Amino acid sequence: MRTFHRVALALVLLLGVGLIVFPLADGLPKKTQGVDNVQDSFRDAMSKEGLKTSREDLVTMQLMLKQLKAETLPQLGSRIGMNPEQTYAFLSARYDKVGAGLNQVDTIMPRFDHLVAVMEEQGPNFRKADEIPDAHLPNTAVTYLFLVPGVLLTVVGAAGLFFSFRGGRTAVPTVALSVALAVGVLMVGGTLATDEIGKTQAAEKMFDAFRPTFSEQGYKQARTDMDILEGMATQMQQQVVPDLAKIAGKSPEEYSAGLSSDFKDVGKGLVELPRILTRFDGMVEDIGKNIGSFKDADSIPTASKPVSQVPYYLLIPGIVLILVPGAALLFGRRSGNEGTASAPVSAAPQTSSV
Structure with a gap:
């Protein structure tokens, strides 16, 4: 069972490193800043009132x-x-x-x-995409949705592995797996609760429509x-x-x-x-x-992949974090219970008769 724990902790460590490397290697900070630049420039024009004014002006x-x-x-x-x-x-x-x-x-x-x-x-797609990741946060915050869990998972994964190989009775590996499981739940729950899939699909439609314009x-x-x-x-x-x-x-x-x-x-x-x-x-x-900013925004996650894939870069690791550390904790607890139940009861010492 200790081997299963170590495999699970190694996977937690690798996922953490991956969540750190992906946004930095992909240039996500610059690309999400491009999204904010475009949204800040056209938020008024793409509002319901702004679109109404544009149509009335055009008719005039x-x-x-x-x-x-x-x-x-x-x-x-x-x-x-x-x-x-x-x-x-x-x-x-x-x-x-x-x-x-x-x-x-x-x-x-x-x-x-x-x-x-x-x-x-x-207009509706723009306003929906403008709420990525949340209506109160700029798009640049998306980078930290990867970095913060990535750093946390890297730390707990490394700590869990270290104390697992160190030997001796310690709760650190179990705590590390519990933290990883909680992070996985937050990643999956947060992505679904904020409808990142729907928002990025709206952004993809908007990029397709405005690509000739920008x-x-x-x-x-x-x-x-x-x-x-x-x-x-x-x-x-x-x-x-x-x-x-x-x-x-x-x-x-x-x-x-x-x-x-x-x-x-x-x-x-x-x-x-x-x-x-x-x-x-x-x-x-x-x-x-905003031609340059639009190109940056349109290349999330890459120039050849649609932005609607991004939520799955959080969902899939999150599901893995729920399943693997969860299974390690579950089977570890069962193993401990079985070990306790099967432990032999020592016979009471018998006094020899004189």
Whole structure:
């Protein structure tokens, strides 16, 4: 039975060393910091309220651009004797950024619509993954879910083996096995109670969905699209509206008020566009700043293995710690009981008769 105890203690020691080596060799501290960086940057945008605002802002832009192209510009052009084609040609020649925007909005806006749609779809997964390992702890705490049990198991496993080979009657090996069993219960119970399996599955879905977005190519495309929209909006407000107001013999404020009255979607868009573009620009820049962090997060546990495997790196050792030390303690106790029961009772000394 002592051999079984030693085998169990050796396994405890090896599991402890493995739990220490895995997160450090795999670069888990850096990777989990990448997760925190991404979550901190997009937590507001991926909240229910943030997603609602993004959708409303996108709709405002879409309606403004639709009315601008279908109604506003053709009517403004007709007032000075131009058909729609001539109006677009005139604007493109005189206002290069407005012309570039009008020519490309039909391809730019679907890309932003797709981005917002992916954000809306992945909002629940983002919020669930944001609670790894717990709603009150950062993702970097995941490293310590391996290190703390690993150090404890290494210490008790080594101590148990040392005193087991040292000989003599000592309770240290039994205590070491009991501690290992308790650690195993905590590892399994904690992983299941906090739903780490479900949370990492949500994170995996989110990584799959956003992988094209958090790439150099994805960022460059979004940055180019934003530059076109911002250039168009700025030139419209600083040059086109003042010039049209001058032609109409009105102040820019009076002319803008007239536009808002005649073309409500355009008027609303012109008022809200600076805020909307600033907000979307911030999201695009956050994407660019977090490309490296996203790659780190997406490589947990490795670049070729999904993050949904990570809970099993705690569950499987935990189950082993419950079964093997538990069996060693159970059979050790039975062996001790049997030994006590089978011990011979010495006969009482007989007095010889004189």
